[in-house]
Amino acid sequence: MTNIKSKLPLVGDTIFSEMSQLAQQLNAINLGQGFPDFQPDNELLNAVCQAVQQGSNQYAPMTGVPALRQAIHDKVIAHQGRSYDINAEITVTSGATEALTSSILALVQSGDSVVLIDPSYDLYAPVVTLAGGHPVHVPMNPPTAGNPRFSLNWDAIADAINQQTRLLVLNFPHNPTGLTLREEDLDALEQIAARHPFLILSDEAYEHIVFDERPHVSPVSRPVLAARCVLISSFAKTLHATGWKIGYCCAPVEISREIRKIHQYSVYSVNTPFQAGIAAYLKQSQTVQTLSAFYQKKRDRLMHGLASTKLRPLTSEGTFFLLADTQALGQTSEKELAIRLTREAGVATIPVSAFYPEPSSPLANHHLLRLCFAKQDTTLDAAIERLAGL
Numbered sequence: 001m002t003n004i005k006s007k008l009p010l011v012g013d014t015i016f017s018e019m020s021q022l023a024q025q026l027n028a029i030n031l032g033q034g035f036p037d038f039q040p041d042n043e044l045l046n047a048v049c050q051a052v053q054q055g056s057n058q059y060a061p062m063t064g065v066p067a068l069r070q071a072i073h074d075k076v077i078a079h080q081g082r083s084y085d086i087n088a089e090i091t092v093t094s095g096a097t098e099a100l101t102s103s104i105l106a107l108v109q110s111g112d113s114v115v116l117i118d119p120s121y122d123l124y125a126p127v128v129t130l131a132g133g134h135p136v137h138v139p140m141n142p143p144t145a146g147n148p149r150f151s152l153n154w155d156a157i158a159d160a161i162n163q164q165t166r167l168l169v170l171n172f173p174h175n176p177t178g179l180t181l182r183e184e185d186l187d188a189l190e191q192i193a194a195r196h197p198f199l200i201l202s203d204e205a206y207e208h209i210v211f212d213e214r215p216h217v218s219p220v221s222r223p224v225l226a227a228r229c230v231l232i233s234s235f236a237k238t239l240h241a242t243g244w245k246i247g248y249c250c251a252p253v254e255i256s257r258e259i260r261k262i263h264q265y266s267v268y269s270v271n272t273p274f275q276a277g278i279a280a281y282l283k284q285s286q287t288v289q290t291l292s293a294f295y296q297k298k299r300d301r302l303m304h305g306l307a308s309t310k311l312r313p314l315t316s317e318g319t320f321f322l323l324a325d326t327q328a329l330g331q332t333s334e335k336e337l338a339i340r341l342t343r344e345a346g347v348a349t350i351p352v353s354a355f356y357p358e359p360s361s362p363l364a365n366h367h368l369l370r371l372c373f374a375k376q377d378t379t380l381d382a383a384i385e386r387l388a389g390l
């Protein structure tokens, strides 16, 4: 008999795996887990094939292929307005996932508290626990009839932050609500930062998907916040290639040095040809600049299509997700409803309650499901038709 003591006894398969598996079993249309059902740009595929054929097949430098770090540097200056040192402050990681995990493990000490804003992406709390830290959950204000959108509660965030707070985790554009940051949010954050020495983890995986002419607002655009911030992103959503697992983090040198110690011994280096291919492609492609417009059309298609169903969409300001209110379908547990819709309508979605520490609690269930619109128009139309038949 082995005597294994779990470090994460409460963790099972993620909701994304669970719903994708159910969708596959039932042959349902999968608007659950966030991934495109179409191919990345042909030129990107060719650039990666070329990198393989031309010999980019051995270990990359631990910190990433230099041409890709240069491309990230240029992209971050253009998009976030901040310059990071290519050698000391930019690290290519195995997706945003590894950047987040390496950062949390590097920065959170036993007993530290880490402030998470709920609904929050499923990775943050378990990894904080693994690092010996305590997740402190601060809920957003949920949608109401008068204000049908989630909103940030900066008073509650300020109350949760104290001298024991090591990290505040931000994620904007926000998965799952689609909320984006505004300059007033950065003002509020600067005021809290003036009182306490916490670090900021800014997960900007959806940085290039922002709608209705909104700017992408990042904490690293403000010097005082950038000095204590780890900026994390990924090429998964930006290049329609979630399976490639190429992400990165940018942070001031003394923070990057610690993150790299974890990266070095968990991954060492990320696969070479995909890094080389992405670097070559970014030099000549307009994909990044046109991504918001591309996804805005899909958001609108799904939003308008849902008018023929009992689901009521909430506004999505960014990401490739939108939330839909399901009160007309009359089920209190979002997860049970998501399973029912997969079985009865043949459409898989994600219950927003999964992004709360206690998914079955009434505080986590607001009659909302998350729908992913990173799908071909024909897929979206077919899903709408099925949902209309409910």
Ligand code: PMP
Pocket: 034, 094, 095, 096, 097, 098, 121, 171, 175, 203, 205, 233, 234, 235, 236, 242, 245, 246, 247
């Ligand atoms: N952060 C957020 C908010 C995400 O939604 C995801 C997944 N798409 C990730 C991080 C992980 O990104 P990656 O697939 O690059 O590891």
Ligand code: GLN
Pocket: 014, 016, 017, 032, 033, 034, 035, 175
């Ligand atoms: N980030 C993706 C989502 O929110 C899922 C990625 C994963 O399955 N780990 O759907």
